[in-house]
Amino acid sequence: MINFKPHQQLSLDLTADKHLVAYYLDMGLGKTFVGAEKLIQLKAPINLLICQCSKIDDWIEHFQKYYTLPAFNLTEKKQYERFFELTELVSGIVGVINYELAFRRKDLLNLRDFTLMLDESSMIQNETVKRSKFVLKLAPKNVILLSGTPTSGKYEKLWSQIQLLGWKISKKLFWQQYVDTEYLDVNGFPVRTIKGYKNVDRLKRKLAKHGAVFMKSEEVLTLPEQFDNKIMIPTTKEYRKFMRTSIVKVADTELVGDTSLTKRMYARQLCGQYNQAKLEAFQDLIQSTEDRLIVFYNFNEELKKMLELVDERPVSIVNGEMKDLTAYNERDNSITFVQYQAGAKGLNLQKANKIVYFTLTQSCEDWMQSKKRIHRMGQEKSCFYYYLMCRNSIEEEVLKTLESGRDYTDNLFEKYCEVY
Incomplete structure (x- = not known):
């Protein structure tokens, strides 16, 4: 019963x-x-x-x-x-x-x-x-x-x-x-x-x-407190050039933002997988604790580069290709990588009380849902959210928009480009 x-x-x-x-x-x-x-x-x-x-x-x-x-x-x-x-x-x-x-x-x-x-x-x-x-x-x-x-x-x-x-x-x-x-x-x-x-x-x-x-x-529960922590990281010269010219070459790859959609996507990638300072900040963060960590990300290349930095820590992965929570369930020092579309909704991850946002989603719903993966019934500890953020970049505007309860859209990006 x-x-x-x-x-x-x-x-x-x-x-x-x-x-x-x-x-x-x-x-x-x-x-x-x-x-x-x-x-x-x-x-x-x-x-x-x-x-x-x-x-x-x-x-x-x-x-x-x-x-x-x-x-x-x-x-x-x-x-x-x-x-x-x-x-x-x-x-x-x-x-x-x-x-x-x-x-x-x-x-x-x-x-x-x-x-x-x-x-x-x-x-x-x-x-x-x-x-x-x-x-x-x-x-x-x-x-x-x-x-x-x-x-x-x-x-x-x-x-x-x-x-x-x-x-x-x-x-x-x-x-x-x-x-x-x-x-x-x-x-x-x-x-x-x-x-x-x-x-x-x-x-x-x-x-x-x-x-x-x-x-x-x-209205019905007394849940633990939540704390946001922003870890600010400088943008790269490639990011700054791309935002001015809509074209840049990074690691033998040419990024061309010929539409608002592609420019927005590459701007986000230049703040993530192509930003070595962010990858180093991520490595410093995971090395600073042996606690269970949940890491939200967007692109497959982000996951690939982060996995190269975790050393011997046990890893679980939830994305469009796999859902393996073995390490999360069995090891208290595990790192669980979750792609927004595959795991922002529905997962019960309250064994952890810390989430790292390597990059942000553009969906307000997915962002709010992602925070609730650890802040839910059964959670007894305060919840900590770590945002790896590029200063003076699209990422700051995305977070501001999500916090206002809106999705980050092409129209908002176009306005941001004009300001930048």
Whole structure:
């Protein structure tokens, strides 16, 4: 029997009479336990769970461990076929699949009388992409949405999700009533940007009627303090030249920023993998402690260069090619390298209390989620975040933008280039 935390039990109690629900619980509040329990309570003969690829095994293990529920990995052909065979014979089975593969499995559109659970439901925030269109075409009897994003105020991302909760408000009206916007002139073109939100209490009351529960960590938990530490590093002459001319040669590689996208990418790389002073600062930092460390990074070349500096320390890696947390779990002096897209969401890394940001993501959501990998239930120590930052560079502007709750976009980069 699972012993739920009071806030988890409250979430279930608030939605006890509903079959279309959303648990917008802050990162670290245990959405997995709440969502799985609600799925069991709904008692649907068939259950379909869509999540990120890196979370498939974790979800299957959760159902098998706590509920002894038949759970199938629908990314594997034999298990996919077996799942559909058993839908005609067995009641109470779960199929787990990732977002990027789900829309390629057209048979899922034929499922009826089933519970649909979306882990990190913010993945369908853009209703125009294939994965979102596919999810919105499904015909579930019950719906469970799990996300921590709206608790941080990203309410504009909710519209496609509330369609699944039965609130059939148009996107235009939703934005008119709840999103505060303004138009900025960008190179002669009006671009709509989000200033903030309005009628938030009314929005939450409306969503509560449609089965949504909002909870933030500070409302229900007393978590340890968090401390940010910036380690400032000089930019290279190559970086400064590139920002002036949009072209530079580094280590026999010519970088040409002929578009805002390529210039932004190379500017970030010149502050990371091509900055020897940052690599040395990283080496000094990891040599200063034997504690477990989590290191977030962006590019494969960054990982390659950092791995050359770790000496004999045990290493775990989570990226698009592998997920190996053996060293993290078994060795208290391990270093775990995590690529944002693969591990900023969903991982439980509270055995560590220190994160090193070798480079920053451009996504505010991924950045906020990354901090919560260690600052969550079960953490007993203060949490420390170390930012390796190039002074007077794009990195300072990126962090400033993330701290303001926004993504770092091309428009912001263009403005920064003009200032620089």
